[in-house]
């Protein structure tokens with residue numbers, strides 16, 4: 121019997137993979153062998169496991185560096201200027217391809233496996249189309265509406281912690297950091313309780329598609345998961361059409377302004393919000409716990425000064441950004457923050473690198489939950505694509521951490537944490553923790 125992924129191994133899918141990943145993969149591997157820093161960051165775990173030394177090297181080389189395929193920047197002012205400039209667009213997520221190949225990719229791409237970085241996803245379309253999609257969903261994420269979710273977020277956090285009461289050691293990511301955001305976003309999108317685990321599984325695969333230069337096997341696996349996700353979403357939309365709830369999707373479906381959205385546009389909006397809603401926040405919570413474990417004095421300070429949690433979350437976003445990079449393509453010859461960029465250049469904007477820019481952050485490699493300007497990070501990007509869920513993510517992380525350390529003041533990371541292998545998204549796959557005051561196996565020499 122064929123596996124779901126082998127069903128997707130058609131010549132058309134192979135052409136789509138070659139354009140979106142294959143060509144880039146060849147270039148990246150060759151460039152990495154030559155020692156190109158951006159290519160090494162994209163391909164070699166020895167570099168992307170800890171990208172920060174490479175960002176310093178890129179910074180020393182220039183405010184914008186180039187490797188023949190793409191340009192890149194770790195400069196805070198340049199990053200901000202590019203993200204906010206009308207001279208740049210998203211390049212439909214494929215700024216590194218010449219325009220005719222981009223168009224060819226859109227023609228051959230299987231519409232049933234579209235990912236968050238394929239148009240018509242809001243993330244990779246430009247105004248005015250982007251403005252329309254964004255307007256439709258942004259109403260659900262206003263500061264006031266998010267503020268009203270605080271009680272629900274707290275209730276979910278406390279319930280998850282109740283479930284862990286009898287377990288002195290557990291995987292913080294699998295049992296807490298991943299479950300909280302998925303429960304919250306599933307509420308927002310009206311996903312029934314018993315379908316959430318399945319959605320979480322697909323989301324993990326979909327997250328891979330953000331990375332550059334996937335292998336053919338990785339691409340097929342991700343496409344298979346996306347196909348299942350699209351089929352489930354079609355069923356979910358049908359269910360909400362028949363019996364609308366008070367969730368965001370039901371709202372969009374009933375909105376007269378959304379009446380002429382195609383089924384594909386609806387999928388793109390819903391699946392992006394769903395994926396972006398949990399695939400990133402899980403990393404923020406996990407990264408925070410790992411950093412606070414490495415800085416027990418700062419954790420103790422927060423436990424005595426709970427008002428400091430909000431700024432601590434900003435510092436985690438700055439110090440170890442859950443989304444490390446994005447890309448923009450220039451429409452025309454232009455100048456950003458004094459740097460020239462030619463028309464049709466693709467620029468990798470390393471958000472995680474810009475967040476360590478010493479021109480903005482004093483002693484940038486020091487983690488400091490009391491840093492006065494921590495919130496000047498670009499961890500949520502900037503400009504028209506500034507993260508739509510930023511206030512929700514901030515709320516979730518603040519509540520999650522305060523509740524976690526409130527319940528388990530002695531929580532410690534134990535055993536061997538494992539990093540996620542994704543490169544755009546940065547976080548932990550497994551973070552084993554103990555809630556005991558003393559961890560015998562580790563305390564004894």
Ligand code: HEM
Nearest residue numbers: 242243396397400401404443446500501505507508509513
């Ligand atoms: C720690 C958590 C999060 C981080 C670090 C994060 C980061 C980002 C970044 C960097 C972008 C823009 C990428 C670009 O400029 O190309 C973005 C966009 C977006 N995020 Fe988030 N995000 C987080 C949580 C969330 C949540 C909880 C939601 C939804 C509930 C969400 C929904 C979105 C959406 C819909 C966009 C696309 C906005 C647009 O293109 O206009 N994000 N996010």
